[in-house]
């Protein structure tokens with residue numbers, strides 16, 4: 001791997017701090033043509049699909065890439081905003097909110113693991129601004145080797161090529177951070193105050209392949225821990241809520257219970273009114289807006305459900321942005337010239 005040519009690092013630059021927020025990525029348009037390169041990048045990552053390349057590539061190039069872009073594009077088209085992809089729209093708002101809350105001496109950027117602005121582009125921008133210390137915050141509260149791990153790999157790949165390597169800190173997880181839990185609990189509470197309360201609250205998280213969990217990925221435990229903390233904050237008992245996993249991909253087994261299976265089972269078990277929240281996504285995206293808010297509702301009603309409420313993600317919620325800033329400040333301790341109080 002060739003090292004980058006860079007300007008010499010000044011003493012002042014060694015201490016300049018940058019913060020990089022990272023989310024998964026998204027196509028540039030809700031079309032099959034735009035879906036294809038995004039899916040190709042995403043699904044070629046060995047952290048996402050762990051099958052040997054000899055086995056996986058014929059399936060990826062022979063079946064998935066010829067067929068899936070059209071189906072996925074239709075899902076994206078149902079939720080596309082006039083400003084563009086929802087996940088990008090909300091990540092930009094979050095970046096602006098974090099910038100507003102922190103002194104201008106800190107450089108804040110965002111990047112997407114599998115689309116633009118890429119991690120390489122964002123780090124190049126921070127480097128050009130003279131940043132020598134980098135804090136990376138993947139916007140995945142619960143660590144999964146596929147999501148957070150995939151993002152951090154891309155950061156380290158840049159480091160491998162830097163001549164003057166930045167000092168780097170990473171935030172692997174914040175699933176139990178008090179500010180995040182409180183923001184979620186308040187979001188749910190206010191929604192239910194305005195729209196009424198269902199018989200059950202479903203916490204639906206993105207799933208992962210069962211094999212990844214069996215190989216040591218503790219993601220589902222962190223998801224359940226988040227749900228338990230939020231439920232406690234809301235004063236819910238164990239019967240009042242359920243944790244499930246959505247967005248299954250491929251033929252292998254995924255962690256259970258599946259959100260889609262529960263949409264079918266719950267009405268038969270007497271749950272006619274369901275509230276659904278997706279705390280593993282800090283931004284609404286196709287997986288929440290289409291799969292849960294639209295298709296999920298249809299599935300629940302088809303199975304005999306009567307009232308269905310989708311509670312939006314934290315998006316640009318002010319309490320959540322305060323919490324995110326707390327996560328950042330806590331992880332900058334020791335790097336800051338002044339202590340936390342001076343930054344408020």
Ligand SMILES: C=CC1=C(C)c2cc3[nH]c(cc4nc(cc5[nH]c(cc1n2)c(C)c5CCC(=O)O)C(CCC(=O)O)=C4C)c(C)c3C=C
Nearest residue numbers: 024025026027048072087144146147206249280285286287
């Ligand atoms: C919240 C964390 C996420 C984990 C963990 C995750 C794992 C994972 N995902 C796939 C396959 C797909 N995911 C897709 C979209 C998508 N996934 C996440 C988050 C996690 N994925 C988000 C935020 C999004 C939405 C992006 C957007 O543009 O709105 C897609 C693409 C859409 C589709 O075709 O259905 C696929 C495919 C796997 C295989 C996996 C774990 C191994």
Ligand SMILES: [Fe+2]
Nearest residue numbers: 024206247287
């Ligand atoms: Fe995904």
Ligand SMILES: [Fe+2]
Nearest residue numbers: 247286287291
């Ligand atoms: Fe999906």
